[in-house]
Amino acid sequence: MSQNIKVYKGNIVFTKTPKQFTTLENGYIIVENGKVKEVTRNLSKHYKNYEIFDYDDKIIIPGFVDIHLHAPQLPNNGLGLDKELLPWLEAYTYPEEARYGNMEYAKKIYPKLIKDLWKYGVTRSVIMTSIHKETTELLIDLFIKSGLSAYIGKVNMDRNANKEVLEDTKTSIKETEKLIKKYIGKSELVKPILTPTLVPICTPEIMKGIGQLAKKYDLPVQAHLSENRTAVEWVRQLHPEQPDFGSVYNEYGLFGQQPTVMAHCIYTTDNEIKMMQENKIYVAHCPHSNFNLASGIMPLRKYLNLGIDVGLGSDISAGHTLSMMSTIVSAIQASKIKWVEDSNYDPISVSEGFYLATKGGGKFFGKVGSFEEGYDFDAIIIDDDNLYDFNKRTLEGRIEKFIYTGDDRNIVERFVAGKKIEEPNF
Template sequence: MIKEIKIYKGDIIFCASPDKFTTLENGYIITENNKIKKTVCELPSEYSDCEILDFSGNLIIPGFVDIHLHAPQFENLGLGYDNELLPWLENYTFPEEAKFSDTEYAKIIYSKFIKALYTHGTTRSVVFSSLHLESTEILADLFLESGLGAYVGKVNMDRNSPEFLTENYEKSLEETEYFIKKYNSPDSLVKPIITPRFVPTCTPELMEGLSKLSEKYNIPVQSHLSENLSEIEWVKELHKEIGSYAKVYDHYKMFGDRPTIMAHCIHNTSDEIKLMQEKGVFVAHCPTSNFNLSSGIAPVRKFLDSSVKVGIGTDIAGGHTVSMPETIVAAIHASKMYNVYVDRSFHSLSISEAFFLATKGGGEFFGKVGSFEKDYEFDALIVNDTELNGNSRKNLQDRLEKYIYFGTKEDIKKVFVSGKEINRNRF
């Protein structure tokens, strides 16, 4: 195999671990076949003849990884936040998702959605579509065309939903299997993920069937868990025999039997948190959504102390923005309020911890993604922060913090996924 060497020069900053940044001012990232070989301050002489992509003066940071969001809710950004979860689903989410029976509408909205992702520097995402098969194929195809990495899930729901969004479970499973077979390719940047919407909308038969598909094709799983107190009571009513919300997923072998993301996890019991740790379940922490829908504050510090895997999700349109920097800030704010109002012993998130969660933390779901360590895929943003800094000279950590809190999408000059530059004018 021919070795393709590419070298990127600039002010490099990333988090290999949550507690600190690794910084290289005027450093070099050396990649071989789009994977990182080394990250160095001085270029070794053996590379002196290689072409260098010179971004001197710009920040080079890992691309953002958003591990929970709903593509068909893109038009609902900023709507309906006087409601809590269940009325919000009924009055805002379901009527909008129903429109995706129309593939022309899907093409228009999903193109806008993907453009918003790369414009804001999100290079990988784990996405809910709607229950509509054809529109979900459109979403996956547009992701493939864009060059972004994604897990895409056709949503399954066959009870407790409006009639216009209720599937027959056999058809739901057939269509899910078709979607899996069409897109399940190990080398693809876009892959399928099993997506029961949440326990209340899925019959035991449907859960059984999805679990079998997950096992048969070795497909990861995503869903929602313990977002809202009324929702948790509802699940208890529906599954009195099982005992806890997390255990319902576990009962159907969709709780870490394959890689699994559970969004929110605000009101979990200690037993559930222990089960998440034991089974390697990822929490998608979605602070903007949790504020907007008055759901609560997830105990992120408790997850980290318990060695539960955590990433960050924008959860649009519960969240009002696809911007991961804004969501990082919200995660820090949430942890500060948790510290002040709930439990003084849980320290708030530092900027490096929150940045870690939004890059390498969630990136782990994709493999070696979200860092600039050896063998990681080169997913990166080139950020020109000159305007942000004015005349003052700052260290790299200060520059990154300023960009996260105060920067905009206009500061992002280039986006790379797995070593390939994203054409940001495609859609």
């Protein structure tokens, strides 16, 4: 028998496409070298002598994927949410991020962030940190130790922000390259990503430099796009030579020339949407944040209909929780309000919301977020016994009930790339 094969039994739920759950009661997932080999109802004789990890009546689903969050903002969860984006940044975000020049402070916060992601079953994340290279390195090292997977990027910002978080342009680019050289190729699960966080707080010089690094080292990019009407107008004033927000990023090689996540995307123009399609931009939908800061409602159905890849982001601390279950519900609710406003935008279904939190965001990592053949076995095990109402439910009904009424206490085990991940002990 191969030591590289594992067999898991339970009630299996995943989505191959957004429109429909794939479910299998009392099914088996065969995993070889950390990747899904087969999902089957009947185990072949070939596997009869392997140890079977039997989860009885529990549910096995792909691990959740959060493709937009700000690591330094964990202490601000639930604070300042009566403000809009730009005043909120000045009053809350920048003062908090300034603290991460202090290694001892970062050592208090970053381990808790990773433990909270583990707690909520978030097995993969796309993360922005602060301007500070040393504490960004701390977060990367902690993630590598934890066994969870992430893209992690030191932010770049050299204008139009509180002075405590502004960088010298050349120094920012040099520090970013040092971080890249230290961590590129170091881990299969934790990798650097370039982070020119927002056009109005990045000069053309720094965007050009970061775009060159992305190309030189073949690295992905993350940033914010068209989140707020005031921000869109601000970009127009700063860059009258460009037709829109996305075109500024595009000018500097930061808009799909490398794999790119753009967060929010609420007020995108037709030109931006065309570029997003052509350049295969990933959209991070952050409904909690969009509600909390009164930014607006993203036209999610439009992106899905156009075949643009969309995943979900908690966007802490503009979003107030790392729970992907809560974020799924918020995305569904936002789509319903959008439909009430404009009947051209059909609401999304529960299966579509689930897809966004698993395979939709997982695509940014490759074959992640599903139990199809060849996908990494990222999984969480759900014990929903306390959610029963004593009526027999389908697996679709049970997962819907978990998404709407369950919490982290229903998640009993987590796996990343075939490895069981215990609670991080820092």
